Amino acid sequence: MKILINILKFIIMLILVVCILFFGIKNIVLSTIMDKDYVLNKLEETNFYSGTYELVESGFENYIAQSGLEEEVLNNICTEEKVKKDIAIILNNIYNGTNEEIDTTEIANNLNANIDKLDVRTSQNKSALDKFVQQICTEYKNTIINTKYENTIHEILNKTTNLLEKLQTIVTIVTIIAVICLILLNIKNISKLVGNIGTVLLSSSITILVAINLINANINISAIKLFNNVFSSSIVTILQDILSKVNKFGIIILITSIVVILINAIINFVKTNQKEEIKEE
């Protein structure tokens, strides 16, 4: 009977560890990568807008040599404000499910006006110039990472959020039941209940801290390169921040578990003392 109760306790503790891990990670995920405001803050922090604007300008310059046009045609065809506005549109498409297109008419109009100032447009080169303008607009969309996958990403984010919310309800109920069961199984022995809580907290913290160390040992996050240097830098900052938040969560539980384990030791110390006193009497 005692073995059976111990096995039952072990299973309940295992369930509780999984529940703690779920709550911690779910909250971190929802408050970081799934939160538009968090992402906007990080983009601002990593100078994403000005970096992207510089990339846009240098991307345009790459087309000048093959176009046979002077570099002046690129003057003021795009602004940092436009880049910022368009990135906001992309983020809205991803996080709010809007379906807004990036409008490059302004860039095309400015570029055409600059070309006209050079007075080089003829009936022979008209289509070549139109294609050049089109290339510049495509280059702009590519640099600000305007892809056709924005709505797909939104659907994935939406599904994940809904799944996490549903899971949270289930996990909350499971946690309450598990805690009640653990209390009932240790109703006659408070020190064992405290010990079990300490065990749950300690294993949760070890699991998190080991996972963080494994991630750091196997993946060189700071070297991640996606699309371009500016985007990579923002992604690396976000990933490192998430890992540091998970790490902090692990440390907090570790400290709590140490406190609970110490309380457990004190209770055991006092209990032994009481037993000895009764024996002596």
Added chain:
Amino acid sequence: MLNKKIIQASKATISVIIVALLLVGIIYLATYLFLGQEIDTAVLLLNTVAVELNDNKEEVPTVLNEEKQTLENYPEYGTQYATIEIPRIGANLPVYFGDTLEILKKGVGHSSGSYFPGEGGSIVYMGHNSKKVFRRFSELQIGDEIKVTTTYGEFNYKIYDMQLIKETELEKVPIQREEEILMVYTCYPFNNIGYADHRFVVYAKLEQ
């Protein structure tokens, strides 16, 4: 008496730690059994995009293994490894490994899918039709010389053909390894305004 109390308290603490470690072991074992493959794929994927920059790496010289006709220690992508000299049009330009627009802004690009000089195959070079690069390509004639000086040797080629192709006609710049052929192309028309969809290709054979 005090020892007994300490032993009892320690026992309780150690048992908590042992059970906790056992739980961690079970969690990791279960994760490995149920999600091991997915985790491995995710790690592999992330490591594929985790590119370590070799800024502090010691430079290893590129060497041509003449027997095998292959290079040892290929040049790093984006770096200059040669110069191209075309006396007829007075061109003496740096050649970079790679063909991005960023590279072409600096000089002549070497298509990363083609062979290197000395490897006995197709070498594809490209450059803009700007004044600084290949604007004077129209002056070239059959029999003209092209000299490529790499970090591992000097190679002389003689032009034997010139063709005007569409940008999509990739079969006109074939990659093969039967004969060393240098193909250098630029956008056409040479004084084009706007986007050029034709390429002027110069074919040159290695002179023994």
